[in-house]
Amino acid sequence: MRGFEPAPQGLVLTLLGAYLEPRESAEVWSGGLVRLLGEFGFSPGAARVALNRLVGRDLLARTRDGRHVHYALTPRTITVLAEGDRRIFSLGRSARAETTWTVLWHAIPEERRLARTRLVRRLRFLGFGPVQDGTWLAPHDREHEVATLLAEHDVTEYAGVLLGRPATAVDFAVFVTRVWDLAELAAHYESFVDRFRRHTATDDREALLLRTRLVHTFREFPFLDPELPADLVPPPRHRAEALALFHDLYPALAEPARRYFDHATSMR
Secondary structure, X not given: OOOOOOOHHHHHHHHHHHHOOOOOOOEEEHHHHHHHHHHOOOOHHHHHHHHHHHHHOOOEEEEEEOOEEEEEEOHHHHHHHHHHHHHHHHOOOOOOOOOOEEEEEEOOOHHHHHHHHHHHHHHHHOOOEXXXXXXXXXXXXXXXXXXXXXXXXXXXXXXXXXXXXXXXXXXXXXXXXXXXXXXXXXXHHHHHHHHHOOOOOOOHHHHHHHHHHHHHHHOOHHHHOOOOOOOOOOOOOOHHHHHHHHHHHHHHOHHHHHHHHHHHOOOO
16 A cells, blocks of 8 residues: 555554454464564564664564574553553544543653653653643543653653643633644544555455554544544534544454464464
């Protein structure tokens, strides 16, 4: 599919998140993962580098059985994937009215920049947008999730969190357009619909390729869509169509896609 150019490490996590079961105990043969990455255009060398880097980031655990290498998800990755499932599969499923908002301030020092980078990515996935350097805003009560993230990255001492509601004396709808680019968000939803609405799969291999591209592309929406309250701004154009397409196509392709994953990762 033209226009699909994922990073190999991210694609590995998409594949394992979609097909490896049970996540807590299952292992997958390294040769099978290399074979699957090859289906998406990655060389064996690039695939092995990606797997090694995921191990180095504590996102995969490597085990050996004689000459064969297998990979399993680490507890950190299992947690991240579960968080991702909640955001991906609940995104836009019900209209949201006025709600509690979360403001996060942080002043994480430069020597902790890796923790800061990882925190920021997770904040975006939870619907936070940047107000200014070190200040983030989300139209949700994220007290529990933020506390967990700060503790996970050992940066609690550098942050503060406030829950509240926007004042009615000013036009807050205008302000949020400076935090989130709502026109760009609508364009992303439109592009998703245009890309996937006419695609079908005629065999198990095509089902895996299409389903993986579908979910890998869709999982970017939690980073982009804060799910603003409907009484503040209208829902993004094309979101309803994109959600319907995803929730119809993703389960419809599950069985043949899983068969091909099992076939490709088999050592037989």
